[in-house]
Amino acid sequence: MDKRAGLLIIGHGSEHSSGPLVSACGHAERLLDSGLFAEARVAFLMAGDDPCETLEAMRSQTIHIIPLFMCDGYYTRTVIPKKLKIQGSRTYRDGGLLIYGSPIGVHPGMADILRLRALETCRAAGWDPFGTRLMVIGHGSPKSSASAEVTHRHAAEIRKQSEFISVDCVFIDEPPRIEDWLLDLPAEGPPVVLAGFFAADGLHSSLDIPGWIEAWEERTGSRQGARLRYTGAVGADERVTALIAASIGSEAALPPL
Known part of the structure; x- marks a missing residue:
């Protein structure tokens, strides 16, 4: 069995632009290609794959959930945790572990x-x-x-x-x-x-x-x-991919900014 963790990137999404999909998918693809994760998926609160359905389809025992948001506000503190039924930074469920990270926009880098x-x-x-x-x-x-x-x-x-x-x-x-x-x-x-x-x-x-x-x-x-x-x-920006890795403790596996 693959012991590597999975990654779920959650964005707000947009009905008017493909930009959010391009941004989130770019990070997911680069991180998957890096070999750090067994799977890397994206989902959106609107106009895209549903976060609950996407999470349910993932098979990794440990899954890192990263909000592709610029601040720690209503969506990251209330909407996403409520939607995914997670509490705090770690939620144990069905023998697996969900690790909810900080929104990437608050990273000092x-x-x-x-x-x-x-x-x-x-x-x-x-x-x-x-x-x-x-x-x-x-x-x-x-x-x-x-x-x-x-x-x-x-x-x-x-x-x-x-x-x-x-x-x-x-x-x-x-x-x-x-x-x-x-x-x-x-x-x-x-x-x-x-x-x-x-x-x-x-x-x-x-x-x-x-x-x-x-x-x-x-x-x-x-x-x-x-x-x-x-x-x-x-x-x-592609350099944000490294911030995502750094935010879950994998910065050494990607090139520096």
Whole structure:
């Protein structure tokens, strides 16, 4: 019998974009190819394979459940545990063990991936990072501070490197909102990298933010990409795969970030 554990990655999912599926499947495939796991599956709370059915179909005696979410909020604390009938970090069931991990967005290494993606964006644009502003875009929520707190925490870690003019945060669903911030952004000034702190390129990341950037460029007469560049969702980055492995104690088996 294969003694290796199984892995179940659970995302929110989207009815409007394939981004969440691409992101989660990419991580699962890379981790399965690494030989760390006997099986690696993905499931979603909406618009995808049901987490309960997927978990039921898995055969590993020990299964690691990793939420592909950016903060430890309502979905990770309440919805997923209730849906899967798990309590705490370890649940023994039918002779097996379910190990429920922290949402990957809270991993300390996420700040460095955000930072590296921003530096890569500067390099591609020909911008000097020391002359560039960095805005980290989180989802935010008027009902919970969890999203804003982790976004600010990662931004503070990036700020310690002193590689950009400034490192600040804006949000989709709470002030300061990225849409409003762009409305107030003047036509002239230093270049800006917008770093998406999202699990995948879903509706907000693939449609809303690019649309708001395009509206700003049309309003100010700026050439496309001349002053604003968006990194896309950090959660889809291949380097996040290593964070998933690290979060369950297998970082030595994957290449470093």
